[in-house]
Amino acid sequence: MMEIRNRQEILLHVNGDRRRATVRGSDTLLQVLRTELGLTGAKPGCENGDCGACTVLVDDWPVKACLMLAGDALDRRIETVEGLHNTGTQRAFLEHFAFQCGYCTSGFLMVAEGLRRNRSAAHDLEQIEWLRSNICRCTGYAEILAAVRDALRSEVLKGAGLTLAPAASVPS
Amino acid sequence: MIAVDFAYRRPDTLAGAYELFSDLARRGENPFYLGGGTEIVTGARTGLFTPSSVIDVKAISDLRALAVHDGRLILGAGLSLREILAKDPWPLLSHILSRIADHSVRTQITLGGNLVGSIPYREAVLPFLLTESAVRLYGSGGDRWVPLAHVFTDGSLRLAVGELLVALSVPEAVTRLGGVACKKTRFDWVDYPLVTVAARRQPGRRIPALAVSGLTSGPFRALRVEDALLHAGPAEIPLRELLPEAPLDDRHGSSAYREFVFRNTLEDVLEQLGPNG
Ligand SMILES: Cc1cc2nc3c(=O)[nH]c(=O)nc-3n(C[C@H](O)[C@H](O)[C@H](O)COP(=O)(O)OP(=O)(O)OC[C@H]3O[C@@H](n4cnc5c(N)ncnc54)[C@H](O)[C@@H]3O)c2cc1C
Ligand code: FES
């Protein structure tokens, strides 16, 4: 039986690496990512499942890290926005200026990446349905939707052996 | 951040989970079974729940069933709403599940957690209330199937202390009957319902079977409303007399408003199903 009691060291599979973290059974994945592993891309917002600022991928699917216990994430592949560096999804958000203050952006990036991986042929309504999991208080969502569509389009083109015109490289 | 500390445990079998729960309870602890955790984690953060341990049951193989056996569709209580939607074994259930929370929360919410949870909506139960559903329970009464109607009373699932909801089943033929679902929220698309109505055609009857969430303190099968609709339209039926209790009156909607929305939703549902329910 798998068990986490008191403070205990566990191994998490994050962004392709095995990472050690000392956790309590009651720690959320969000808290462990931010305070134990220094991955502060996933943001605490409502911590109630409503805003999506904390979204990460777990086994390729977007999940709200504020709702998941770290124990629940054992044996699963976790990806945070830090793992999206220099990807097509990141470039699409830059090219469309799909952010203002940026607080919500990592969450939207993870949703876009989840959509790209799982439903790259999603039709317009399905794209909008996916964006409903996250809240942005600054933009009017149009730029975010445009970025998501671009990220999906490049995936569809890739599937057909084609590429979009080269995008500006992303500063590190 | 959750202020209280509790242990996280993941047993491999039904017996292991139940024995662990019983053992911790005997020692005066306050264990909780964990499904998707969406209610427990938010409730523990706000101090609504103070578990001493959570026992993660969703990966136990019996809770992962999704199969047709002896003419019945069986759905494990540990399946996430997303997993059920992906397989789509029952279109009416998919219709209801696709409007619960949002796609990312549906990856976590389990069928069992939605039925057992403390929020009054429990929308996933609605299609099951429309037919002869059964639930598999594991606990002090042994490992047994019982009719859902025997244990889902007054809007919630009555489980004995430590009893596990393992799976639900419905006659497979029912999953092929036509049905519709209609959810009305106050403002946002992703929200708890003001009213959700699920309706299923009933062979040989003009009015469909109806189940309702959001209107009162728990979901219910609206048999008396169905009977009244045989004689009058949704706008005319004496609704208050036909409901199990008065409509909710809270910050999401007043009693009168919910009643108004319910009557309109009934019109929509009957229209969508067309003549002969
Ligand atoms: C943003 C958001 C929006 C939502 N919108 C809706 C909505 O519109 N409609 C709706 O119906 N729901 C909605 N929900 C879901 C609802 O509020 C609950 O969070 C959810 O149903 C709980 O399911 P879970 O699997 O996460 O359960 P958990 O949090 O794991 O558990 C809930 C309860 O069930 C018990 N339990 C879990 N599994 C079992 C089992 N197999 N046997 C016995 N006991 C068990 C636990 O001990 C606990 O007491 C929403 C949730 C969120 C976060
Ligand atoms: S912080 Fe997780 S959904 Fe808002």
Ligand code: FES
């Ligand atoms: S860019 Fe500020 S909240 Fe979205």
